[in-house]
Amino acid sequence: xxxxxxxxxxxxxxxxxxxxxxxxxxxxxxxxxxxxxxxxxxxxxxxxxxxxxxxxxxxxxxxxxxxxxxxxxxxxxxxxxxxxxxxxxxxxxxxxxxxxxxxxxxxxxxxxxxxxxxxxxxxxxxxxxxxxxxxxxxxxxxxxxxxxxxxxxxxxxxxxxxxxxxxxxxxxxxxxxxxxxxxxxxxxxxxxxxxxxxxxxxxxxxxxxxxxxxxxxxxxxxxxxxxxxxxxxxxxxxxxxxxxxxxxxxxxxxxxxxxxxxxxxxxxxxxxxxxxxxxxxxxxxxxxxxxxxxxxxxxxxxxxxxxxxxxxxxxxxxxxxxxxxxxxxxxxxxxxxxxxxxxxxxxxxxxxxxxxxxxxxxxxxxxxxxxxxxxxxxxxxxxxxxxxxxxxxxxxxxxxxxxxxxxxxxxxxxxxxxxxxxxxxxxxxxxxxxxxxxxxxxxxxxxxxxxxxxxxxxxxxxxxxxxxxxxxxxxxxxxxxxxxxxxxxxxxxx
Numbered sequence: 001x002x003x004x005x006x007x008x009x010x011x012x013x014x015x016x017x018x019x020x021x022x023x024x025x026x027x028x029x030x031x032x033x034x035x036x037x038x039x040x041x042x043x044x045x046x047x048x049x050x051x052x053x054x055x056x057x058x059x060x061x062x063x064x065x066x067x068x069x070x071x072x073x074x075x076x077x078x079x080x081x082x083x084x085x086x087x088x089x090x091x092x093x094x095x096x097x098x099x100x101x102x103x104x105x106x107x108x109x110x111x112x113x114x115x116x117x118x119x120x121x122x123x124x125x126x127x128x129x130x131x132x133x134x135x136x137x138x139x140x141x142x143x144x145x146x147x148x149x150x151x152x153x154x155x156x157x158x159x160x161x162x163x164x165x166x167x168x169x170x171x172x173x174x175x176x177x178x179x180x181x182x183x184x185x186x187x188x189x190x191x192x193x194x195x196x197x198x199x200x201x202x203x204x205x206x207x208x209x210x211x212x213x214x215x216x217x218x219x220x221x222x223x224x225x226x227x228x229x230x231x232x233x234x235x236x237x238x239x240x241x242x243x244x245x246x247x248x249x250x251x252x253x254x255x256x257x258x259x260x261x262x263x264x265x266x267x268x269x270x271x272x273x274x275x276x277x278x279x280x281x282x283x284x285x286x287x288x289x290x291x292x293x294x295x296x297x298x299x300x301x302x303x304x305x306x307x308x309x310x311x312x313x314x315x316x317x318x319x320x321x322x323x324x325x326x327x328x329x330x331x332x333x334x335x336x337x338x339x340x341x342x343x344x345x346x347x348x349x350x351x352x353x354x355x356x357x358x359x360x361x362x363x364x365x366x367x368x369x370x371x372x373x374x375x376x377x378x379x380x381x382x383x384x385x386x387x388x389x390x391x392x393x394x395x396x397x398x399x400x401x402x403x404x405x406x407x408x409x410x411x412x413x414x415x416x417x418x419x420x421x422x423x424x425x426x427x428x429x430x431x432x433x434x435x436x437x438x439x440x441x442x443x444x445x446x447x448x449x450x451x452x453x454x455x456x457x458x459x460x461x462x463x464x465x466x467x468x469x470x471x472x473x474x475x476x477x478x479x480x481x482x483x484x485x486x487x488x489x490x491x492x493x494x
Contacts, residue, residue: 171428
């Protein structure tokens with residue numbers, strides 16, 4: 001007699017994008033190397049002296065392009081250091097908010113958040129919700145407040161269905177050209193216990209029997225001194241310029257965005273989360289405020305529980321009074337934060353609970369953001385076809401050079417072909433990145449907090465890399481403000 005074994009389902013198939021270029025380089029880096037070599041050859045036709053003069057800087061440029069450290073080209077590190085030096089000289093790494101002087105930009109946020117503005121939009125159902133408007137790029141970002149369901153408390157078939165529906169939800173973004181990216185953030189923090197006391201105190205009827213009131217007071221007093229505060233958010237960034245409706249002004253763009261959100265919200269309910277609603281403008285201001293000033297978490301929670309926090313929680317109150325960005329950390333009001341970015345995804349297939357340890361609450365406030373940038377349906381097919389051709393090109397070059405294909409090259413070629421087959425059958429294609437931020441109120445706890453996050457990433461089969469000289473931008477990515485580092489990297493600092 002044999003017993004059927006319930007096999008645990010695993011997921012995988014992600015891969016790092018690799019273009020068709022020399023030595024594993026992209027098209028731009030390949031053009032730089034070939035252009036430099038061509039410049040030396042042309043200069044040699046004039047004289048050897050000119051060739052030597054031109055060849056010295058070209059050799060340095062080619063070496064910086066080809067040399068890699070931990071998978072990162074040396075040229076990228078040089079550009080990063082140059083930008084950091086320019087920002088430091090111009091004073092862009094330091095922020096002091098004006099608490100007395102009133103002028104046009106007295107209450108703007110620091111760093112990459114300076115161009116953002118918080119507005120309220122009607123949801124079409126008689127209510128309003130908050131939208132973060134990036135005045136520089138024109139994008140709008142709205143946040144959905146969600147309550148996730150743990151896969152540990154659900155049947156395995158239900159978890160598989162949720163993952164499949166999430167993949168379908170991401171694939172549907174390819175048919176919405178105005179959706180630029182989606183950020184899923186799990187925000188956890190230890191609660192000092194005041195939330196439960198305030199929640200119970202606001203609901204006790206003064207006319208209730210004295211025995212019942214004493215019982216509730218005793219329950220609150222004997223409850224754990226600390227609990228976990230978990231908040232799950234889905235932030236959707238909308239680009240009016242890419243919308244087929246071509247809205248002419250901000251109100252028209254907000255109305256078009258609201259109609260798009262209706263369909264996304266209803267479909268998100270089948271992905272294992274309960275959509276609690278759209279975050280209001282005070283909610284967004286409170287989230288940003290507690291991130292910059294973690295000591296104010298209890299006060300901000302009380303304001304949000306109040307009847308009308310709109311006058312007390314505005315975008316001008318969300319920013320810090322002071323902030324200082326260092327090369328490896330970010331100081332802001334009562335907190336010190338460190339941010340990591342995803343450096344390498346798991347090389348093997350993983351189960352649905354692989355991120356549970358990283359996302360679970362710890363001793364310190366932590367935000368983990370998964371950012372998805374969808375390809376349009378047409379661009380997805382072209383991108384995957386390019387990836388397949390690039391992998392075949394690299395294999396042919398290795399064969400003609402008499403080199404044996406490595407196991408990584410063969411696995412990468414197989415994943416590229418499988419992704420193309422899945423896309424042809426209706427799957428979507430997205431670029432995925434991850435960011436994690438941990439915040440402490442005492443600098444002595446910083447080493448313990450960073451070690452905890454890095455250990456949790458190891459259990460999740462991830463390789464995280466600290467965002468050196470980009471801590472301010474990394475901190476902003478995990479906030480519901482529509483910040484995307486790949487887009488920022490293509491902007492020259494002003």
